[in-house]
Amino acid sequence: MITHADDVSETQLQTLPVVQLKNVTKQFGSLHALRGITFDLKAGRALALVGESGCGKSTCANIISRTIAQSGGDVLLNGSEVPSPLRIKDEKPFRRNVQMIFQDPFSSLNPAFTIRHHISRALKIHGHGINRADRTRRVLETLDLVGLEGETAASKYPHQLSGGQRQRVNIARALAVQPSVLLADEPTSMLDVSIRLDILKLLSRVKRERNLAMLYITHDIATAYQVAETIVIMFAGQMVEWGDSLTVLSQPRHPYTKLLLSAVPDPERRFHVENSMEYLNEATRIRAISRVYSEDVIQIGENHFVRKTEATDFS
Numbered sequence: 001m002i003t004h005a006d007d008v009s010e011t012q013l014q015t016l017p018v019v020q021l022k023n024v025t026k027q028f029g030s031l032h033a034l035r036g037i038t039f040d041l042k043a044g045r046a047l048a049l050v051g052e053s054g055c056g057k058s059t060c061a062n063i064i065s066r067t068i069a070q071s072g073g074d075v076l077l078n079g080s081e082v083p084s085p086l087r088i089k090d091e092k093p094f095r096r097n098v099q100m101i102f103q104d105p106f107s108s109l110n111p112a113f114t115i116r117h118h119i120s121r122a123l124k125i126h127g128h129g130i131n132r133a134d135r136t137r138r139v140l141e142t143l144d145l146v147g148l149e150g151e152t153a154a155s156k157y158p159h160q161l162s163g164g165q166r167q168r169v170n171i172a173r174a175l176a177v178q179p180s181v182l183l184a185d186e187p188t189s190m191l192d193v194s195i196r197l198d199i200l201k202l203l204s205r206v207k208r209e210r211n212l213a214m215l216y217i218t219h220d221i222a223t224a225y226q227v228a229e230t231i232v233i234m235f236a237g238q239m240v241e242w243g244d245s246l247t248v249l250s251q252p253r254h255p256y257t258k259l260l261l262s263a264v265p266d267p268e269r270r271f272h273v274e275n276s277m278e279y280l281n282e283a284t285r286i287r288a289i290s291r292v293y294s295e296d297v298i299q300i301g302e303n304h305f306v307r308k309t310e311a312t313d314f315s
Helices: 010-015 057-064 088-097 115-125 132-145 150-154 163-176 193-210 221-227 245-250 255-262 273-291
Strands: 019-028 031-041 046-050 072-077 098-101 181-185 213-218 230-235 238-244 297-301 304-307
Touching (some): 031 072, 031 238, 046 057, 046 193, 046 221, 057 181, 057 213, 098 163, 115 150, 115 163, 132 150, 132 163, 163 193, 181 193, 193 221, 213 221, 230 245, 230 255, 238 245, 238 255
Parallel strands (some): 046 213, 046 230, 181 213
Antiparallel strands (some): 019 031, 230 238, 238 304
16 A cells, blocks of 8 residues: 555654665666665655666666565555555556656657646646646746746747756656655756756755655765765665765765765865876775675764775774
């Protein structure tokens, strides 16, 4: 059932995480894509999943959205287990509650239809707007919300918009159906650097204003703190370090977290060509020891956890 469990009171529901993953695993044949993933998404807050390509970030989002099923563990929405596949009667309510913003703003919109059609169709499918005039009003309001001029943008086709504007349309389409969960899968990775910050600020604002539980997926650790209060560093399908974003980024303990942070460009740090091979060898060593699965988790602080490896610094 994805409706609220009978034994969960309204007061308890308000304090429950909106989404919970409990010891989730996923295998594709012999490949362990996810191992022991456990985290919560809470209303009005964002959690950032950070890691390199192939570490399992998007697999987590696909499992939450029920695009694919987990191999083991539980996925809960408002305290109730979400089945996979979804039952027919649960499909539409679930899709309304859990919306995704995809990485590619170009292929996410049908070039044959106007922006008004894209958003109005979502409203119609999910029962928002009593008639066409009401839906049109909602379309314009939602476009204004994401920083686009509603009247002008609504009549345009996707190819007439910039990449940043298209991504704002994708965000508007997701917000139009009034979800409680927003899954943003690398929403800025295909955008020009000059407009990425604007999209991140927009996501942070709508998260607060709509009290959304947000999952922000990125390979760029430098942007995580700008959006998310909580951060999870992933590698090889497992959570290697997680907790309060500022604490994890300012006091990293896992060698892989330190490796990611060392790769962030710093204008104050000179690049020494003669040290590049040494850095590469060290990165290879860290990735090798971090790949080994471990069930040993150490709590460093009130909200700071590290998966133990042979080279983890707990001093």
